[in-house]
Amino acid sequence: MKFAARVVVILCLLISLSAYAASTNDAILGTWHTTDDKSQVLIFKQNDHYFGKIVSLKEPNWPADSKLGTPGQPKNDRNNPDSTLRAKPIIGLQIMRDFTYAGKNVWTEGRVYDPENGKTYHGKITLAATNRLELRGFIGISLLGRTVTWTR
Numbered sequence: 001m002k003f004a005a006r007v008v009v010i011l012c013l014l015i016s017l018s019a020y021a022a023s024t025n026d027a028i029l030g031t032w033h034t035t036d037d038k039s040q041v042l043i044f045k046q047n048d049h050y051f052g053k054i055v056s057l058k059e060p061n062w063p064a065d066s067k068l069g070t071p072g073q074p075k076n077d078r079n080n081p082d083s084t085l086r087a088k089p090i091i092g093l094q095i096m097r098d099f100t101y102a103g104k105n106v107w108t109e110g111r112v113y114d115p116e117n118g119k120t121y122h123g124k125i126t127l128a129a130t131n132r133l134e135l136r137g138f139i140g141i142s143l144l145g146r147t148v149t150w151t152r
Helices: 003-025
Strands: 030-033 039-046 049-057 094-103 106-114 119-129 132-138 145-151
Touching: 039 094, 049 106, 094 119, 106 132, 119 145
Parallel strands: none
Antiparallel strands: 030 039, 030 145, 039 049, 049 094, 094 106, 106 119, 119 132, 132 145
C-alpha cells in the first residue's frame, strides 16, 4: 500500500475513534426518570461539564392539605439553606453540576443537590446500561453515601 493511502486509512481510524469517544462522554445526555418516578431530570452539557435540572414533577403542586407549602401552588425549594432561594420553583431547579467524564462510563467531580433535605453532596454517576444510570451522592468519601437508580 502506498504511503498516501496508509495516511488516509490512519486518519479515518483516528476520526472514528474520536467520534466514538465523544459519543461515550455524552451517553448520559437526555431526560431521566428519578427513583420512584417522582420527577424527570434533564442532563445537559456546557463546556465539557455535565449538569442536571428538574424538568417535571409527578406532583408539581403542594397538596390541598399541605402545611409545608401553600396548598395548590407549585412546589418550591422550601428546604434550601439560603432563605433567599426558598421561593424558587422546583421545576427548573438545577440539582446536578460540574460533572466530568472520567472514562469507562463514569462521571465524577460533580455536586448533587437534594431539594427534599436542602443538602448538597459530592456526586458520581455510573451509566450501568444504556437506559440505567446510577447516581451516588456522598459526604467526603464514596463509602458514606447512597445510590439511586434513574431510567430513561
